[in-house]
Amino acid sequence: MRPFDEVVAEHGAVVLRVCRAMLPVAEADDAWSETFLSAMRAYPDLRPDSNVRGWLTTIAHRKAIDQIRGRNRRPWPVDPLPIDGVPQGKGEAGADERALAALDRAGVVNELQAALDGLAPKQRGAVVYHYLAELPYAEVGELLGTSEAAARRSAADGIARLRTTMRGTPR
Amino acid sequence: MNTETPGTTDQQLLAELERSIPTPTTDELDSLRAGLAADAEREGVLDVAYRSMDSPYGSLLLAATEKGLVRIGLASEDHDAILDGLAETVSPRMLRSGRRTDPVVRQLDEYFSGDRRRFDVALDLHLVRGFRHDVLTHLVDVGYGTTVSYAGLAAASGNPRAVRAAGSACSHNPIPLVVPCHRVVRSDGSVGNYAGGSEMKVSLLAMESGSAGPATTRH
Structure with a gap:
């Protein structure tokens, strides 16, 4: 197994770009750090044949969602309200999606990032993970909890939507 | 399938997407990596911290575990190969980070300039087993400016007949300089082999005996 430092050297830049595409800049740095700390903890158990970039992107995806949730100090709205102070289990399956939808518009550095913010969560994920992290659609689908075909469709829809948004923006 | 191939407009858009997410600079990444090393140290997941000096x-x-200094690689050795070896034998959870070995660097600098006669750093010798471990433990007590023969070292380690094994322990010493295998010489007085080359061994012994100036004056 390679020293973990080599993994950071090889994939650090692309993971930071993924974080920056999913989060405002200040939060992207935190997500990067959290991603590599988690990855380092689990690294000795990583199977030798694993796709390391895909593995790191998956962790970064989870950390981006954590960042977005942590941003809202109040209870996450999709969690069932506690009854008599007893929490009623975790949010349902769509919670991640809604967390991504809650990306705030603060800290947006340019119009294309603003346009990215306007995408549906799965479209945004599919565009970023396929075109920026260069993962194949099969892995993007796995990461987003959908099929390969659905991931491919989300990316195409996302690109189409970005194009429309950008056209509508005066240059 | 045909949705996968973007048209010209899509390619322009993707190029713009590429540009809109700036490629991180070396400084940005270095700063994040330094922060990661500090986080990993605090969280107890930095199994091996290493640096060059x-x-x-x-x-x-220099490489150190949480227990102490685990390896010093001399200039004559292949440092990448040493790091790969540590990833296999100790842990792959390794980062380049200076903090853990700061005291070692300071003490080695003092040693090379003639201002330090013994090292006060924790050692991690757990990779060395059996008789070799006994040999290195005794070797630590061979003082600055003195030498011991391989036979004498074997005897001090509890097995006077294991002269060859004592020699083998020295040649596999993972922490040269701090565990002073350069102070072990042949019974006939010749200096014998050294991982850093016999010239380096002669030079270190000359410095320690006071017959040469501080090592910092030579290259």
């Missing part, structure tokens, strides 16, 4: 004998590699 300049010395009068060329670049040295």
Whole structure:
């Protein structure tokens, strides 16, 4: 197994770009750090044949969602309200999606990032993970909890939507 | 399938997407990596911290576990191969980070300039087993400016007949300089072999005996 430092050297830049595409800049740095700390903890158990970039992107995806949730100090709205102070289990399956939808518009550095913010969560994920992290659609689908075909469709829809948004923006 | 191939407009858009997410600079990544090393240290997941340092004998590699200094690589050794070896034998959870070995660097600098006669750093010798471990433990007590023969070291380690094994322990010493295998010489008085080359061994012994100036004056 390679020293973990080599993994950071090889994939650090692309993971930071993924974080920056999913989060405002200040939060992207935190997500990067959290991603590599988690990855380092689990690294000795990583199977030798694993796709390391895909593995790191998956962790970064989870950390981006954590960042977005942590941003809202109040209870996450999709969690069932506690009854008599007893929490009623975790949010349902769509919670991640809604967390991504809650990306705030603060800290947006340019119009294309603003346009990215306007995408549906799965479209945004599919565009970023396929075109920026260069993962194949099969892995993007796995990461987003959908099929390969659905991931491919989300990316195409996302690109189409970005194009429309950008056209509508005066240059 | 045909949705996968973007048209010209899509390619322009993707190029713009590429540009809109700036490629991180080396400084940005270095700063994040330093922060990661500090986080990993605090969280107890930094199993091996390593760094390089300049010395009068060329670049040295220093590696430390949480228990202590585990490896010094001399300039004559392949540092990448040493790091790969540590990933296999200790843990792959390794980062380049200076903090853990700061005291070692300071003490080695003092040693090379003639201002330090013994090292006060924790050692991690757990990779060395059996008789070799006994040999290195005794070797630590061989003082500055003195020498011991391989036979004498074997005897001090509890097995006077294991002269060859004592020699083998020295040649596989993972922490040269701090565990002073350069102070072990042949019974006939010749200096014998050294991982850093016999010239380096002669030079270190000359410095320690006071017959040469501080090692920092030579290259």
